[in-house]
Amino acid sequence: MHYYRYSNAEVSCWYxxxxxxxxxxFWLAGVAFLAAGLWAWSExxxxxxxxxxxxxxxxxxxxxxxxxxxxxxxxxxxxxxxALRENICLLKFFCGAIVFIFLLELAAAVLAFLFQxxxxxxxxxxxxxxxxxxxxxxxxxNLIDSLxxxxxxxxxxxxxxWDFNIYFNCSSESKSREKCGVPFSCCITDPAxxxxxxxxxxxxxxxSKSQWDDQIYVKGCILALEAWLPRNIYIVAxxxxxxxxxxxxxxxxxxxxxxxxxxxxAGNAF
Numbered sequence: 001m002h003y004y005r006y007s008n009a010e011v012s013c014w015y016x017x018x019x020x021x022x023x024x025x026f027w028l029a030g031v032a033f034l035a036a037g038l039w040a041w042s043e044x045x046x047x048x049x050x051x052x053x054x055x056x057x058x059x060x061x062x063x064x065x066x067x068x069x070x071x072x073x074x075x076x077x078x079x080x081x082x083a084l085r086e087n088i089c090l091l092k093f094f095c096g097a098i099v100f101i102f103l104l105e106l107a108a109a110v111l112a113f114l115f116q117x118x119x120x121x122x123x124x125x126x127x128x129x130x131x132x133x134x135x136x137x138x139x140x141x142n143l144i145d146s147l148x149x150x151x152x153x154x155x156x157x158x159x160x161x162w163d164f165n166i167y168f169n170c171s172s173e174s175k176s177r178e179k180c181g182v183p184f185s186c187c188i189t190d191p192a193x194x195x196x197x198x199x200x201x202x203x204x205x206x207x208s209k210s211q212w213d214d215q216i217y218v219k220g221c222i223l224a225l226e227a228w229l230p231r232n233i234y235i236v237a238x239x240x241x242x243x244x245x246x247x248x249x250x251x252x253x254x255x256x257x258x259x260x261x262x263x264x265x266a267g268n269a270f
Contacts, residue, residue, distance in 0.1 A: 011086060011260045019083040019253040023094070027076025033069025037062050040139065059130055061139045071101075079254070086261050095254035102247045109240070124222055127156035131164045134183070145185035147221060151228065154186035157220035159205060159212065162186075170205060180205045186216045 040062045075097055082090030112119050134141055148154055155161030162168040162182050170180040182201035189196075204216055212218050229236065 011257070011264055015253055015257045015260065016083050016086070019250075019257055020080055022250055022253060023076045023079030023083065025076075026072045027080055030069050030071070030073030030076050033065050034073060037066035037069055040065070044138070059126075059140060059143075060137055061143050079250070082254075083257060086257075088258055088261055091254050091258050091261075095251055095258070098247050098250050098254070102244065102251075105240075105244075120222065120226075123225075124156050127221065128161060128164050131155065131161055132166075134165050135167055145183060148183070148185040148217070151221055151224040152217045153219050153221035153224035154182055154217045155220055156222055159186060159216060159218060161220070162205075178202060182216055188215060188217060 044062075075094055078090045078097075079094040081087065082094055130140060130144060134144055159182050163170060166174070167176040167178045168181055168183075169176075178201075181204050184196065184198045184200050186204075187197070187200040201216060204212065209218075
């Protein structure tokens with residue numbers, strides 16, 4: 001893209017305040033994510049004992065919320081201050097970070113398409129690790145339950161994956177009441193039933209597999225997600241395109257403003 005320099009060059013107020021408005025949204029969203037993440041950690045007592053995070057073998061969803069919040073807060077702050085103060089360093093940082101994130105997303109999408117088997121194995125491994133920590137963190141538990149209920153699935157590849165969890169394991173050494181069962185989110189619910197039966201999965205896997213179909217979902221969540229993607233490919237593609245266009249728009253605004261500022265400085269130097 002070529003930028004033309006005029007002797008009376010000036011910084012466009014239109015681009016300046018449009019970029020500020022663009023970033024203030026991200027900055028406020030970052031603040032909201034950070035506040036929500038810190039509140040969730042305070043409720044779980046993590047802020048007073050960080051070993052609760054390091055001791056969790058699965059994913060703590062709050063960590064993901066905090067990471068997203070930090071990134072959005074940092075980029076939004078850099079973009080806002082850079083636009084208002086006409087600071088080239090902050091604007092270049094903002095622009096470079098957005099370009100890096102955009103390329104990272106693009107590379108992830110291409111690699112996921114080219115190496116589908118490898119991605120499937122990593123997803124399976126990730127899901128199994130989180131099954132192990134199902135009872136260790138309430139947020140992780142709610143996330144897995146939501147995933148299983150929404151997709152009508154159970155476990156990574158099937159209900160037997162719940163043997164990875166010490167509470168649901170069928171081992172004769174287990175003293176858990178949930179032994180050889182599955183979480184309630186695996187159960188086939190009756191639409192007329194208003195009260196959730198959290199014990200509906202007890203002892204289910206002690207029965208023959210031919211009887212499971214009447215009580216629980218037997219499809220694994222990986223297969224359910226693989227079936228969901230082709231049915232909703234246009235929605236996924238639309239979301240990806242919308243996010244990409246927002247990022248490209250931000251890059252365009254930042255680069256245009258940087259060009260204006262550099263033109264003004266160059267004009268003042270003569």
